């Protein structure tokens with residue numbers, strides 16, 4: 001006999017998944033409907049409307065892909081890229097590398113613009129590459145979860161205007177719902193995200209939106225999309241007016257996403273972004289007061305994911321193990337070249353909360369002191385507290 005599973009109630013401050021609002025768990029326990037039931041179809045349309053709100057877009061083709069953020073990434077490339085197409089990908093972290101891998105599998109002629117892990121791209125440098133390479137797609141990661149860097153996108157609409165043959169494809173997995181994401185204003189043609197980061201829903205769906213220009217590109221393909229499951233032509237019909245069966249939508253996950261998006265709407269995007277900003281600033285202030293260094297320069301830091309340089313002589317794995325086992329607190333380690341060099345501390349969605357910030361700073365201090373790292377008692381949490389008092 002296999003016993004019942006009782007997962008510990010972790011505080012999920014890693015790079016995702018984040019903690020889930022109890023309202024979302026309750027939504028998932030609601031009775032199933034058939035995937036063509038009129039009541040389910042009504043929910044689908046509500047999910048689409050709320051996704052348009054979250055993405056700040058009027059794009060009609062806006063749906064949740066069945067699958068996690070990576071399925072969103074795959075759906076983005078597989079639909080707008082045909083074999084032989086030139087694709088320019090800006091890589092300054094792990095997820096940019098993943099884009100290169102996926103675009104390559106689509107048969108694209110990929111040009112990788114290599115940046116520095118921990119720094120954003122200078123738009124002028126990207127423009128230079130666009131002029132030299134003339135790609136059909138330019139791909140960027142808005143919030144690079146492997147480094148904690150935010151890529152500003154405000155300058156891209158005026159750049160992309162000079163290259164009308166190119167689509168702008170952006171990964172917003174770690175920014176949607178935590179940082180402003182303005183699909184229409186920034187001229188993004190293909191934008192995808194995931195449910196388990198700043199939307200605070202379990203992993204399982206990948207919101208995606210396509211501009212009319214991207215839809216046109218898909219319509220004019222010479223070859224069928226090689227993935228049946230992620231083909232927006234047929235999938236879009238299920239989510240559009242035709243409602244023809246394509247695959248069974250993950251019903252309960254859609255209930256969950258609807259509730260998570262209703263929570264986003266109730267809070268309001270601006271207030272939600274401000275909450276993420278404030279908690280990030282408090283955490284960074286506390287971390288620096290403890291004598292630790294943030295990995296990214298202040299103007300480029302993500303609010304949803306904080307990267308901290310691991311102090312010399314500290315045992316990375318031991319610290320994370322102690323946080324998890326003794327305090328039920330999950331944080332992430334570094335990926336690729338940053339393995340053993342940084343900690344990744346998420347403050348995403350429901351997890352972005354003052355009490356979590358204060359708890360993290362307190363138990364990190366206890367753990368570091370046990371490892372022989374000198375930290376004045378209580379300095380991290382009290383600095384964060386003072387920050388909150390001054391920034392009501």
Ligand SMILES: *Cc1c(COP(=O)(O)O)cnc(C)c1O
Nearest residue numbers: 068069070095143145173174194
């Ligand atoms: C998490 C993440 C992904 C992948 O999402 P999964 O849900 O793990 O498939 C893609 N891009 C970025 C920037 C991410 O942070």
